[in-house]
Amino acid sequence: MTDTTPALRLDGIVKTFPGVRALDGVSLELLPGEVHALMGENGAGKSTLMKVLGGIHQPDAGTIYIAETPVVMTSPQQAKREGVVFIHQELSLADELTVAENIFLGELPRKSLGRVDWQTLYGNTDRILKTLNVGFDARTRVGDLSIANQQMVEIARALTVDPRAVIFDEPTASLTDAEKVVLFEVIADLQSRGVGVIYISHRMEEIFKITDRISVLRDGQYRGTLNTAETDEEEVTQLMIGRKLDLSRNESHHEMGDVALEVRNLSCGDLFRDVSFTVRRGEVVGFYGLVGAGRTEIAETIFGLRDPSGGQILLNGEEVRIHSPQDAIRRGISLVPEDRKGQGLILGMNCRDNMTLPQVDDMTAGPFVSDGAEVAIFDQYRDKLDIRTPGWRQMVGNLSGGNQQKIVIGKWLSMRPEVLIVDEPTRGIDVGSKSEIHNLIRDLAAQGYAVIVISSEMPEVLHVSDRIVAMYSGRVMREFTSEEVTEDSLIQAISGIGGDKVA
Amino acid sequence: MKKDSRANLIKQGAIWAFIVVELAFFSIAGEFLSVTDTAFMDFDNMLLLLKQSAPIGIIALGMTIIMINGNIDLSVGATFALAAVVLLDSMSWPFMQALGDWAIPLAWGFALLTGVVLGAINGLIVWKTGVDAFIVTLGSMLGYRGLVFMYNGEQPTSHLNWTLVDFAEAQFLGLHTATWFLLGTALILWLVMTRTVHGRNAYAIGNNREAAVNAGIRVGPHFLINFMLIGFLAALSAVVFYSESGSVNPNDGMLYELWAITAVVLGGTKLAGGYGSIVSTLGGVIAIQLLRKGLGHIGADTETVNLVIGLILISVLFLDRQLNRKGREDLKT
Incomplete structure (x- = not known):
């Protein structure tokens, strides 16, 4: 960060909607080559601020400076011309088109009579893809790519202009850990080219891993900027919610009853195989693993949304066959699904x-x-x-x-119900409400419900579970009690290293 | 919450406001342009208007439920015609004629049963195959119409029963028989949609099918019931109309599905499902009939009437879209 002229500066931005002051004099400074986290609870004004920056909203007061020159952003197209590009949380790609067509959508190179110049198109695309070091080419159909690779296409689209600032909005929401690593490499590469990166996320680990500075918004107001190296999670959280947050692991223990749900060697095609576990009344069993490890599919099978290809499900010691959600509900099994x-x-x-x-x-x-x-x-x-x-x-x-x-x-x-399955209980929920939901889950167990929690967030699993089942690629790798689990062993288990049952 | 319910009121009230505007316009324009001496707002004229809106109206009410549920039924016009053929033809069967006037309820029963069966076929196919209702009923629209032609070729099917004509032309408390059927159907369906489990689940399925399944709702049976219901209503509409006219052409009821959908959409029900109201559809039905009669009253011919209704439909939906966009921040799609 030798260059100290900000790539981008927002000064005193005010935006009111009928009845709400969404942004109240917010200022933000982004240096070239910096990764700058923007944090705040849901509703704190992050998205509104980014919409002002992207030309979707016009601010009521305040100025946007690009390289210290004031600009008025009137449209997303103009923001892009100024070198400000967005990688949105929800991907906006056309599945049926190729990678190249998606990247240059709206600005396809042309020959005479309006014909597309395919050669130039694929050439330009492959050049950009090369810098991203991805494993697919310009001619691939976007619908055939994984979510992570689709995100790479979005990033490639951003790189068609020479960006000054790239804004990532919750980019890791649907990525696996391995895919995250690739994304972080791309961000580091942008950084080394002198591009400023604004990184919006709720995930503390990531923020502390890759950002240089953290700016916090609360209730539409700017709450300060911290140097990442000099702060910790607690300080940031406090700034975000104005109070302390309990992120410890579960240490409350209460009497547990009989086994309510037992699953024996349950399989479902290629999705998961030979899965066995038990859940007692009064117990919270956490399922931890990467996206695609088969956790949600197990829940769906127990709830009757999928038919198992083998194995047994026992409720209160009796084998049951569950063919539909009606069956499951009648027997006292409930599912809180991941996509609310x-x-x-x-x-x-x-x-x-x-x-x-x-x-x-x-x-x-x-x-x-x-x-x-x-x-x-x-x-x-x-x-x-x-x-x-x-x-x-x-x-x-x-x-x-x-x-x-x-x-x-x-x-x-x-x-x-007897058994409550909660899939990703706090996805897309702000920090304050998160701990409320966590406490609720602990309370329910204390009242005698048998609870299964599926989560991709390690602090969450550690915080609510009495026992943790670690899954990798459709198999149960290991079970931990809350006393014996360590973050290292958990991560190893879900990465397929050192499990009990190596196939 | 207040804001919500007020917005809802405006949405549901819009069609009635539109009707008031139509009435005012045609009354005033009628003073200058009318081809007859009677005023447009004449009481008898209005009663007649309600009666004339009954055939498509009854179908449109059923279509509302189908559309709230997230489906569509294009076969209602053909079902209407086939039920009419069964109604009139069955009364000329020897054993039916021997029954005298007792043949009437039996003939009604046959016709209504025809409607229910045709609807059930649609519903079962949609349920069991999972093919989109648009495609299924597009097919059955052609198929059922084929049955109508197989029955009697290009010939009209006729049978006049004067007891039946008297019943159809009767007026009770000023309203015609057909109007009573329209209002009765509206009342019952309104209760079904707002007060019963079936209505609640139909909204839920139309709004978010996956969430409905996750809540343990069995989607298929609700589809089936609704298709049987609209089949029944298409037949009921035929029964009410042909009891009076006594003659059905094999092409009768063509485009009824589109008029019914027009009325439903004009009433604010969403094509995508999950949102809509029986009462608003009733408003939509009356608004269309008012337009037809009103334009006729000031001397426009049928072609002009259709053109104007088409234009109004598009303008109304455009206006609705503008009013419902919450602000500039909404996506420009």
């Missing part, structure tokens, strides 16, 4: 109707659904789970992520 909005909630319905959805069948008076019974259930679980909503008529889509998750959990608790 896509699989868990009916976004066009209100809070109450979402919560009572699996049991309206049993809440009828004559031919009609009984309003009173429904409201009673909703009120009971709203209080129990401390769901913050103005009332049951509120559309569930208007709630925060944490409260939405509580609605999904409440939906199942109100059915009084």
